Amino acid sequence: MKVLILTNYANGLYLFRKELLLSFLEEGHEVFVSLPPDENVEKLRTLGIADKKINIIETPFERRGINPIKDFGLFRAYLKMLDKQKPDVVLTYTIKPNLYGGLACTLKKVSYLCNITGLGTAIENGGILSRILLRFYKISMQKAGRVFFQNKRNLDFMSRYGIAVNNHAILPGSGVNLKEHSFEEYPSERKKICFLAVIRIMKDKGIEEYLEAARIMKIKKTKLRFFLVGEYEEETRNEYEPQIQALDKQGIIKYLGHIDNVAEVMAASHIIVHPSYHEGLSNVLLEAAACGRPVLVSDINGCIEAICEGVSGFTFAAQSTKALVAAMEKILALSTEERRSMGVAGRAWVEQNFDRNMVIQAYKNAIAQIVK
Secondary structure: OEEEEEOOOHHHHHHHHHHHHHHHHHOOOEEEEEEOOOOOHHHHHOOEEOOEEOEEEEOOOOOOOOOHHHHHHHHHHHHHHHHHHOOOEEEEEOHHHHHHHHHHHHHHOOOEEEEEOOOOHHHHOOOHHHHHHHHHHHHHHOOOOEEEEOOHHHHHHHHHOOOOOOOEEEOOOOOEOOOOOOOOOOOOOOOOEEEEEEOOEOHHHOHHHHHHHHHHHHHHOOOEEEEEEOOEOOOOHHHHHHHHHHHHHOOOOEEOOOOOOHHHHHHHOOEEEEOOOOOOOOHHHHHHHHHOOOEEEEOOOOOHHHOOEOOOEEEEOOOOHHHHHHHHHHHHOOOHHHHHHHHHHHHHHHHHHOEHHHHHHHHHHHHHHHOO
16 A cells, blocks of 8 residues: 655654554555655654655645645645555645645545644634635545544534534544653652743744743742743744743743753653643643643643643643743642652553554554545
């Protein structure tokens, strides 16, 4: 069987779905991946088993924004790709591969699976653009063998607009590799207590609330340390980089940049904070729980599924610095042993509900049903 994967970001595919790619290779399938070229593509090129490797098809396109001419070029590229590669099944991830890849598969009568890992503000904020995108989603996903969602709220939202009404399923996010993200003993709090946020540096991920909460809490409790891991979005880099550099110089935030192996940073931290405005299902929270760390998360779908309220962490109102500060104070009011126990409970929760092998099997079951 020949499997073609359409996506917009090499690192996301590598970090969260490399086990799926390897499982295809192990079963003797050919795997082709179409995505824009960047510095992370080489990780996928080197992924393989013995002499079986991932075949990369570099397909330049802009991940964000709408440019009708360039986007039509992407659609044409997908049509040509399907003619040339003749895949047995196509898996699409992220908005443009979902829309243009799904439509191309429909026209070429190729079996395909779509993945909606989050809706994004363009859809959730309403307006003309939202209506256009929803109409496009309905057309491009009508013939999909399966449309996978990561939380029920996203599924219900799309269903209201007649999208994927009869061909949907819910996955437990991307799952978590429980061997790669092993349980780590809770570190000593004798000298410091470390908060960590692993987020893309953009407004919708709650960066503003985290920075302000760190500033407020640092004044109250000098023993606290606040760490930040994540990449800048080029569109807003000029807005946030000076703020973060200033807070770093003041000793309020320690910015660690982009790190592939966040497990090591999580293991050295005490509490993981995820202040996002919207998610499909947060991989960061699954990895934090697997590591055995308590979490503070926005009370939104895509985050609340990853924790047991009051058992493995606490929720707080999204887009509210005041609520985040209150959640920080709430978890700090617990004893060290209570925080450690929260981490243990989080590990048990992901072992039971979010093992990545469950996700891989769901894909294989769906493919077996649609590829004859």
